[in-house]
Amino acid sequence: MSETMKAAIFVKPGEMTVEEVPKARVEEPTDAMIRVVRTCVCGSDLWYFRGLSGHAEHSQIGHEAIGVIEEVGSAVESFHVGDFVVVPFPYSCGTCPVCKAGVESCCPHGGYFGANQAEYVRVPEADGTLVKVPGSPEDYDDATLASLLTISDVMSTGYHAAVSAEVKAGDTAVVMGDGAVGLCGVIAAKMLGATRIIAMSRHEDRAALAREFGATDVVAERDQEAVDKVLAMTGGYGADAVLECVGSKQSFDTAVGLxxxxAVIGRVGLPHDVTISAEGSFYRNLGIKGGPAPVRHYDLGGLLDAVLNHEIDPGRVFTAEYDLDHIQDAYEDMDQRRVIKSIIRF
Amino acid sequence: MSETMKAAIFVKPGEMTVEEVPKARVEEPTDAMIRVVRTCVCGSDLWYFRGLSGHAEHSQIGHEAIGVIEEVGSAVESFHVGDFVVVPFPYSCGTCPVCKAGVESCCPHGGYFGANQAEYVRVPEADGTLVKVPGSPEDYDDATLASLLTISDVMSTGYHAAVSAEVKAGDTAVVMGDGAVGLCGVIAAKMLGATRIIAMSRHEDRAALAREFGATDVVAERDQEAVDKVLAMTGGYGADAVLECVGSKQSFDTAVGLxxxxAVIGRVGLPHDVTISAEGSFYRNLGIKGGPAPVRHYDLGGLLDAVLNHEIDPGRVFTAEYDLDHIQDAYEDMDQRRVIKSIIRF
Known part of the structure; x- marks a missing residue:
């Protein structure tokens, strides 16, 4: 009889549960299998939980994790049993022209994780996917583990927004979205040298954290009022860079307006019903860049070191902790905005 | 009685003429007035000539020019009577945050020229607009004057496509459009280090010039066939950079496909009925940048020197020469693709 593990199950919109399912295992020689140390709930999981996007009912879910390698396939060369690793939300071959161009999140031989809210996770293309962390989880305190978990997705995604928006020293940057990604976008804009960082937020707890992360201003207005306010703050000229961390038509249109x-709009919010008017943006030389974040590219390119050196502290986006058995609470509390982001510990 | 000058007049689609009109003059203290030495017909003028875009009937037209300053307003500081200058197609204040960011073509205090196919041209915001050329027109041969004329628009526009597409050393770049801008885009892609340059062309004369300018391959196919061909040429992965120098939906969709x-699509073709699917481009991390070229930024940033040092020879896009009295022929020959681009000498 095969082994089992506990895994979060998306039952249907609004309902999560935990069940025993077949334990993740190495299936291909290029796979690794990880014991999960921390996972979490993503804003994009809430799209399913809220019934706004489709997700197979009664199926596993989750794409963020850090953990320890329990098993490696025969073809895995760079990783070994016992290695402590970050599991980026995309998996990737690491060797094709797309990966070599630093766009691992679009590797045609890769894909996205979707069963990481579980005790164990199968990692395809381990050599081209994982990010090694020195030592073992026991060497780190909870705060550092939380920050390491963010570089499996939200911190890297916020960073992708800032890089895509071409934030540079001295810029005024606007961050659309005060979820975990937007808050990490504030950190990223600061890392890239923005001197004025305007966070769009109408939630006190999030606005406060945005300020601690480096936001110099908070704008609570929306739509044309938000545009007018940012224009007034920038002498009528608008922001040098915009990090679009929401994905709604409302947010995108506001980004274009301000x-x-x-300027380049760095977009990392999954687009929902967004259409870009080619003419409107053309005459203003507006750029649009972004997409799913090439997590591994940024982690190896500096984010891992920034976390380990305590230069950044993105793990603070986790404002409540759960065990896997309380996965329903972890979703519900985030859905109801009682917490910014829910972390699951094992 | 006020002085007059000869000017090209757009009578209606398909019909150009030349008439005596009031001579251009300094109207504001920040103006200069230029005697035109060379002007030309732009692909965008053909949109009017073909009746595909609206243009006021019986009005002046044209936005490309080089010339000699005849008069300056009292507030002009950097230019003097007798200076030989390139007149970029946008005029700009040169001092606001948009200009300082290198986006003079979107200066909120500026605009576009529209009466340059004439003996004399009024230049608003002369200090922030003009580009000084050493010496006088008599110091240069016809080929160099032609190349200087291209950096009032098409060469700078092709360069903007390449910069916007983020062409870098070793890239495979695709250039959509074999008009003068696309051909200049080939030159620009080579300047930025692309080692494989695929020109999309189905006209023998243009394809030949593209090859002389640095294209390593020419693809005559369109739509899905063009996409398939470029994918086959790039191991199935697609081009590292795409210069979109057409502006039609057909061309843009092909650019996205290949x-x-x-990759970033650097777009400089005036968009006509182009809608960008936010979702389709998002998941592939496709970027879109570009718009009207900040001509002065590029001219002062290297294009003027590249022309004067004969490193580039973009004036070769002019394959026929006319005097202003033959403006109808200049438009018709270009419209019928008998010439690539028509130059007008005085």
Whole structure:
């Protein structure tokens, strides 16, 4: 009889549960299998939980994790049993032209994780996917583990927004979205040298954290009022860079409205019903860049070190902790905005 | 009685003429007035000539020019009577945050020229607009004057496509459009280090010039066939950078299809009925940048020197020469693709 493990199960919109399912295992020579140390709930999981996007009912879910390797396939060369690793939400071959261009999140030989809210996770293409952390989980305190978990997705995604928006030293950057990604976007904008960081937030707890992360201003207005306010704050010219961390048409249109001519909108919010008017953006030389974050590219390119050196502290986006058995609470509390982001410990 | 000058007049689609009109003059203290030495017909003028875009009937037209300053307003500081200058197609204040960010073509205090196919041109915001050329027109041969004329628009626009597409050393770049801008885009892609340059062209004369400018491959196919061909040429991954120098929906969709995940489409073709699917481009991390070229930024940033040092020879896009009295022929020959681009000498 095969082994089992506990896993979060998406029953239907609004309902999560935990069940025993067949334990994740190495299936291909290039796989690794990880014992999960921390996982969490993503804003994009809430799209399913709220019934706004489709997800197979009664199926596993989750794409963020850090953990320890329990088993490696025969073809895995760079990782070994016992290694402590970050599991980026996309898996990738690491060797094709797309990966070599630093866009691992679009590797045609890769894909996205979708069963990481569980005790164990199968990692395809382990060599091209995982990010090694020195030592073992026991060497780190809870705060550092939380920050390490963010570089499996939200911190890397916020960073992708800032890089895509081409934030540079001295810029005024606007961050659309005060979820965990937007808050990490504030950290990222600061890392890239923005001197004025305007966080769009109408939630006191999130606005406060945004300020602690480096936001110099908070704008609670929306739509044309938000545009007017940012224009007034920038002498009428608009923001040098915009991090679009929501994905709604409302947010995107606001981003276009408050961007300076020639600015780039770095978008990482999954687009929902967004259409881009080619003409409107053309005459203002507005750029649009972004997509799923190439997590591994950024983790190896500096984010892992920034966390380990305590230069950044993105784990603070986790404002409540749960065990896997309380996965329903972890979703519900985030859905109801009682917490910014829910972390699951094992 | 006020002085007059000869000017090209757009009578209606398909019909150009030349008439005596009031001579251009300094109207504001920040103006200069230029005697035109060379002007030309732009692909965008053909949109009017073909009746595909609206243009006021019986009005002046044209936005490309080089010339000699005849008069300056009292507030002009950097230019003097007798200076030889390139007149970029946008005028700009040169001092606001948009101009300082290098996006002079979107200066909120500026605009576009529209009466440059004439003996004399009024230049608003002369200090922030003009580009000084050493010496006088008599110091240069016809070929160099032609190349200087291209950096009032098409060469700078092709360069903007390449910069916007983020072409870098070693890239495979695709250039959509074999008009003068696309051909200049080939030159620009080569300047930025692309080692494989695929020109999309189905006209023998243009394809030949593209090859002389640095194209390593020419693809005559369109739509899905073009996508398939470029994918086959790039191991199935797509082009690292795409210069979209047409502006039609057909061209844009092809650009999206043949771009590598993570590539940026640098667009300079005036968009006509182009809608960008936010979701389709998001998951492939496709970027879209570009718009009206900040001509002065690029001219002062290297294009003027590249022309004067004969490193580039973009004036070769002019394959026929006319005097202003033959403006109808200049438009018709270009419309019928008998010439690539028509130059007008005085």
């Amino acid at each position: 961007a300076r001519a020639g | 771009a590598r995940a993570g």
